[in-house]
Amino acid sequence: MAFRLWAHRMPGNSPSADILEPAIRLSQQNYEKMAEFVTRELGIKMPASKKSMVQSRLLRRVRELGMQSLDEYCEYLFSPPHSADERVHFIDAMTTNKTDFFREPKHFDYLTQKVLPELEGTAVHKLKKKITVWSAACSTGEEPYTLAMIMSEYALTRPQFDFQILSTDISTRVLLTAKDGIYSRHQIEPVPRELRRRYLLNGKGEYRSLVRVRPELRRRVSFHQLNFMDEDYRVKQIFDIVFCRNVLIYFDRATQESVIGKICRNLVQGGYLFISHSESLSGLNLPLTSVGASCFQKQEGL
Numbered sequence: 001m002a003f004r005l006w007a008h009r010m011p012g013n014s015p016s017a018d019i020l021e022p023a024i025r026l027s028q029q030n031y032e033k034m035a036e037f038v039t040r041e042l043g044i045k046m047p048a049s050k051k052s053m054v055q056s057r058l059l060r061r062v063r064e065l066g067m068q069s070l071d072e073y074c075e076y077l078f079s080p081p082h083s084a085d086e087r088v089h090f091i092d093a094m095t096t097n098k099t100d101f102f103r104e105p106k107h108f109d110y111l112t113q114k115v116l117p118e119l120e121g122t123a124v125h126k127l128k129k130k131i132t133v134w135s136a137a138c139s140t141g142e143e144p145y146t147l148a149m150i151m152s153e154y155a156l157t158r159p160q161f162d163f164q165i166l167s168t169d170i171s172t173r174v175l176l177t178a179k180d181g182i183y184s185r186h187q188i189e190p191v192p193r194e195l196r197r198r199y200l201l202n203g204k205g206e207y208r209s210l211v212r213v214r215p216e217l218r219r220r221v222s223f224h225q226l227n228f229m230d231e232d233y234r235v236k237q238i239f240d241i242v243f244c245r246n247v248l249i250y251f252d253r254a255t256q257e258s259v260i261g262k263i264c265r266n267l268v269q270g271g272y273l274f275i276s277h278s279e280s281l282s283g284l285n286l287p288l289t290s291v292g293a294s295c296f297q298k299q300e301g302l
């Protein structure tokens, strides 16, 4: 079925509630049901202003299922037995996965100039001989692969330096992309030329518009599904460094405090946490000290 709109899409805009035919639109009651589910299960705030975004993100799925309206989809989503499988698609659609290689590059400079030399010199690192990093909310993998490139570069002149990166996200779709490690040439533009040469493989023939992260680098990074709303993250490792960037903005303050508090359980004393420059932890009760722009250190003795 083709979806008809009331008016042409405005350039740069997604279809809004106003331009969708009434028969296709989501009723307010069903929007609230979906919004309540998203906030409860994912922690993501869902004010009424997000309704048009939700509608536009779900249209494709509604089309794939051959349905006539978003209300029909809502009924399908919440009715057993298909609800469990459909929730995977729904969660994929409700998460915002924007990311980039070398996003917020000052963090990577700070890592190379301050954090890695310091951690490398600590007794803990000398004993276990491996720096451990967690990219929490890794989306399609650009962040952990950037970290892997940065740390591999650091290791070039330090044969003893070793590291491993755990990457987690709630979305099934982004984790599949991340594991493949295949990107378009446009996506890898922020990667410096020398690092592209060392860590990326160029596709050939019909794949020439694509690149793939080299297997040596991919082996440094593992991917797992993890929902920040879970009470127990069941992560056994204790990390030296955690990147948790551009996800806290979707949560309210109480959820931010709870998520970062749980992450801190897996951060070594003196270990580093990076959040986005557009996020803040001020006023939250956490065992962290601010040590730089959106960079924190876990306080000793906690």
Ligand SMILES: C[S@@+](CC[C@H](N)C(=O)[O-])C[C@H]1O[C@@H](n2cnc3c(N)ncnc32)[C@H](O)[C@@H]1O
Pocket (backbone or CB within 6 Å): 041, 042, 043, 044, 095, 096, 097, 098, 099, 100, 103, 136, 137, 138, 139, 140, 143, 168, 169, 170, 171, 174, 226, 227, 228, 229, 244, 245, 246, 247, 250
């Ligand atoms: C905007 S991306 C950030 C990617 C990367 N950290 C960066 O800064 O470029 C936010 C990611 O958080 C994930 N996310 C949202 N809610 C989550 C939750 N409750 N548990 C785990 N991941 C979640 C989304 O799936 C999405 O991939």
